[in-house]
Amino acid sequence: MKAKKLISVMLAFVFCISFALTASANAPERNVAFDPTFGGEFASALDLRAEGYVTPVKKQDPWSSCWAFGGIAAAESSILSMLAEKGTPLDAKTFDLSEKHLIWFATQPITESVDPTQAGEGMFMFEDDPNYAYNNGGFGLLITTLFSSGVGPVLEESFPYRGKEGLSDLEYLKNYPEFGIPLAYDSLEIPKEDVIALMPDTEMTVSEALETLDASRFRSALNTFKKNGYLDGDDTLTIELFENALYEFYLSLVASPDVYSKYDDWSIPELDENGFPNRNFSAGYTMVDGNILPEVSVKDEEGHWEGINPEGFRAIKSELQKGHGVSASFMADQASPGDPITEDSYLNTETWAQYTHRDSSTNHVVCIVGWDDSYPKENFNEDYMPPGDGAWLVKNSWGSETDYVTLENGMNIGKGDWGIEDENGNHTGYFWLSYYDKSLGSCETMSFDTDLSELDGDFDVWAYDYMPAMVRLEMDTIVQDENVLKTANVFTNSADTDAHLYSVSTRTAMPDAEVSYSIYKLNENPENPEDGTLLETKTASYTYPGFHREKLSGDVTISPGERISVVVEETVTEDGVKLYEYSENAAYATEKAESLGEPVYSVAIVNPGESFLYETDEETGEGTWIDYRDDDDRESVSDKYVLDNFSIKAYVILDSTPAPEPEQETPRRRRSSGGSTASTASYGVSEAGGSNGSVKFSADKAAEGEKVTVTANPDEGYRDKNITVTDSKGNDIPVTKTGDGTYTFTMPASAVTVTPVFEEIPKTENTDLPKTPAVQSVSERFSDVNPDDWYADAVQWAVENGIMVGVSNNEFDPDGEVTRAMVVTMLWRLAGEPESAASTQFEDVLTGAWYADAVAWAAENGVVLGVTDTCFAPDEPVTREQLSAILYRYAQSKGPGFTGMWAFPLDFSDASEVSDYAYEPLCWMTMQNIISGMGDGTIAPKEKATRAQSAKIFMLFAEELEAGR
Incomplete structure (x- = not known):
């Protein structure tokens, strides 16, 4: 074999x-x-x-x-x-x-x-x-x-x-605030329940609220929105006013007017x-x-x-x-x-x-x-x-x-x-x-050609290998043998017209391959892919491995119901020895892909009678054709990989199909040019029955390509959310929202149905309802913080003091990373959110970003510097030694820290891994029991600091500052 x-x-x-x-x-x-x-x-x-x-x-x-x-x-x-x-x-x-x-x-x-x-x-x-x-x-x-x-x-x-609506990111979020406002809360790390809990019980202006409220994420947000012009100090503070400012601020940071929205349907x-x-x-x-x-x-x-x-x-x-x-x-x-x-x-x-x-x-x-x-x-x-x-x-x-x-x-x-x-x-x-x-x-x-599109008739590709190749060929499963190997695909003309064969193709495995193509018209009930009349042969040489299409004479015609085979023999010469070869199309099966954390898996459909493999028995020297579906080697890897049919294709031109009789389904054809011819016929526009409103059309009938305007008329207490337009086959037609309550779409060559969707206008927040307590056990609030966790008390302290908030309404993510932006903001909050006389000089810190004030303060006071003169890298994760250095630098500005001669060796097995700049900070932090080892004799200086570790370190650090040591 x-x-x-x-x-x-x-x-x-x-x-x-x-x-x-x-x-x-x-x-x-x-x-x-x-x-x-x-x-x-x-x-x-x-x-x-x-x-x-x-x-x-x-x-x-x-x-x-x-x-x-x-x-x-x-x-x-x-x-x-x-x-x-x-x-x-x-x-x-x-x-x-x-x-x-x-x-x-x-x-x-x-x-x-x-x-x-x-x-x-x-x-x-x-x-x-x-x-x-x-x-x-x-x-x-x-x-x-x-x-x-x-x-x-x-x-x-x-x-x-x-996307289907063709809206920019900014337009989409403005049109769908019910979708975008929750994103704003999450992105800016402002828990909505905290905002509701801290909202004043009595009527109060924004300026009065800033003077009254204790330090919190809510107060910090109010201050930021006011400084950037999204709130006026004389405005009466309400949840609606706050959310409008929150959303406008969020849109200014993340919503691009020049990029189509990823939230649209693509x-x-x-x-x-x-x-x-x-x-x-x-x-x-x-x-x-x-x-x-x-x-x-x-x-x-x-x-x-x-x-x-x-x-x-x-x-x-x-x-x-x-x-x-x-x-x-x-x-x-x-x-x-x-x-x-x-x-x-x-x-x-x-x-x-x-x-x-x-x-x-x-x-x-x-x-x-x-x-x-x-x-x-x-x-x-x-x-x-x-x-x-x-x-x-x-x-x-x-x-x-x-x-x-x-x-x-x-x-x-x-x-x-x-x-x-x-x-x-x-x-x-x-x-x-x-x-x-x-x-x-x-x-x-x-490389490409227009040869097939220039021919009269309907262009089609006969193939079975639709599973995308997920493996580069030089890493693929390549089979080589000194004995003869051949592969073949068998195709049937299932159309009701003659098919004319103009090209065949394959996928070669190695460089400098010689390929021989043989086309057979098969006998009835053939024993193998060569059991028939040889119609045409073609040989070709290919410098590079990969996909290759070879043009034929065009003289081969396949009548409806007839079967042909395309037999491929591929050889290369290595060290003077002629080798026969073929490649197998491989991809990960479901379980294998899932175990590796891959985003996709593949499925191959290999039916009997589609692909065939010719092998030579080494002992007898006799060759045999087998159905590739039954190949033992293909089945042996099925738990890890799926192997598809051979990449052998036939490119045909079908004689033009007569117009179908009434009620007869139109045959499906692969088109050689996109688009369809415009029709002068008009098609109806109708409304699907809905509730809470109705729509009006600019025309009850329209020709293909005409623009139709739809105006929504919501009932009292409701507003339009969107509309969908579908053709007679249920396919969605792209819709563009052009203003409040107006939409447009381009008429297809079909009647369409317009379905409006209306939603209730949110009612004003009832301020008479009891508020959520400002101080709540974090183990009750966060599903990932248990009362007996080593960091529970630190998380409680961080949340109560407005140093940290959850990543969502009910999650703290204790094992998540902290970034430079997060650390500098936590330190700024610990310092009481001081004003900075300077604006940030960093190009990657946008004016109005949730961490911008903190970065400006930290840079002005030399607490945290940029990675370059113009780059702060706010999203870069912080390591344990970097966190220690930042806090130590701040501590020195307040008095504590080593002065004069000092000696405090780091008694950890990985102390040699500590960077020079971080050695003194880590010495002081460990001496004051602010930071400790990992429990295995190491201090892990290069590991990324987690949110739980950061909460604990900040709590102990704050206690140390208060003690003045």
Whole structure:
């Protein structure tokens, strides 16, 4: 039987927050020092923008969807270069493919409407929120899996990157305060029950309340809102007044007017208005190749960078020279735009030159669009300069000041102050990435053609491998043998018209593969995939592993009900030996994915009679075809992985289908171009019966494409919440709220039903009700604080004194981390919330942020400094030694602390791990019994401080200050 070369199956998600790809199992030969002759056959510099092959820079907010933006950018460049070569160029400034369509259908399993025999196959999310698909992460092979199956690419105008209502974050939250106000309470750490409990029993102005109330989170919030103009001192304080100020303040901090809201519904209906699967839309560009390029770096067995791989280096340049954008992964110095630059200093923001100088995983996907061998190494950070000149020109997805679009409503879509500046000082959204970057990898390219969309008839892809490939090929399960191996898929023409075969495809496992395709028309009741008439053969060579489509003569016609097989024989030569091989499509099964904490799991549907495997018996030398569903190797890994059908596809053009008879269902076809022809017919608009109000329409009938206005008329005591519009098949139609009680939608080619939703206007708070006591046992209030917990008394003290609040109404989260913003605010509250004469100089501390006053006070008094002169890093977690140093610095300003000569050794086994700056603070803190060890002889200086530890430390610290020691 076959000798398997099993290369461990590894999940290769690229998460834009945190993800890692290990070195290739087939590491390239070492070439540690960069040699300029690596690219000797290429020009010294190239910029695809100058060729007209690069589309405008986009902005991925509000999602972590860099993988889709990097992949779509690469696809756009490849399509533009292909069209230019064909003599039908497009304007790069207006060419725009949809990231939303790609992202959504990556995590949507196959439905009956797409393929009844494979329904239920695909990727599933553990999360219930459909919008999580946009934060799910992905990588290049996932993109090519989808594109090769006929899932896009589609134009942006068909599936724009926004929610159904098309509202910005600011607009959405303003329209839905009932949704946003609870977010404001949680985000600003102001428990609503505390506000209710502390609200004055008698009529009182804001200024009077500030003079009367004791120190509390509520009082601090009142003061902040008043200082920032959201409250007037003469206003009569009510819960409604407070919540309005709270919400306006919250919106000023977090709600962007230039980013579509993540709280909107970003789902895509399964079917369009004509009953076609939205999954199967295409703009007419069919993938030809999805190439996995050689790794650009040489790494040792432990993943340590050793040098540049000439083969990978040349591959990137070769693909760019063909006009192909290169999607690539690397370790960005910022997880997202606006984040502070990390202490690793990978990015020089004066030159926008990035050099990851440490062995690192990756956290971001981008698109390489050029190179410059002479780009000076001096342009990178001085302390971490690469060993030589040269850099890749990279297109990011964090917006720009040159490519953004301003809409009629004032939204600046795609605007961002990031990247290389042009001659006018505007940020372009591009940056330079050193040839020597130690994280760069996972480089992939695509090529496309319009050959199939140019043919008459309905385009369709016959395939079974709908499960997205979750494993990079060099980490996949690859089977090799010196004896003959072949794979095959059998397809039946289930349409009622002839099908003409124009292309076939497969997914190769290794570089420099030779592939032979054989197409058979099968006999009735065939014994195997070669039991029939050989119609056509084709051989091809592929430099890179990955997806490859091969064009055929077009002479093969399959009549309705006939079956064909596509037989694939793939070989490579290693050390002079010819090896037969194939790759298996692998992904994590449910239990395995869940045990690893992965966000998704996969399901494969492999039916009898679909995929077949030919193996040679080593003893007899005889070959045998088996149904892949029954393959023992496939079943042996079913507890960990699911293996899908072979990636063999047939691309056919179906003769145009006659118009269906009345009451006859319209056959489903994969479309070679998106959209439908506008009709002059008019369709009815009706209201579904509702309660508490009604709606009026601008027209009772409208033609497809016309805008219809809906006006809501709520009953007394009610207000409109939203409306939904559905077509005759129950599909949702996008609705835009244009004002108080008015909505618009675009009429589809179908009658629609409008369903209004009304809600009761909240009544004024009854101040005669008894108030919740201001002091309440935390063990009664917080479900995660028990009376006998070691930190219970400290939490009680912290809450009573307004130093800390819960993370929600009934949770304290004792094991949660504390951040720099939280610690400095706790210390500021302990100090009595003193006023600061200075304003914060830190760019990442917004005016009016809940911690802004505390940061200004701490910086002015030298208690807590920034990580740089302009960066405070408020969200950075604080370690135990950092917390000790901050408190000790404050204690010294009040008198306590060591003076003159002192000696107090730290009697802990890990004392040597304490940083120099923290040694004296930890000595004093332990001497005063403010901080203690972990119970195992260690003090854990580098561990992150928890909320429970912080409450205890602050309580003991406050006692020490009061004693004046």
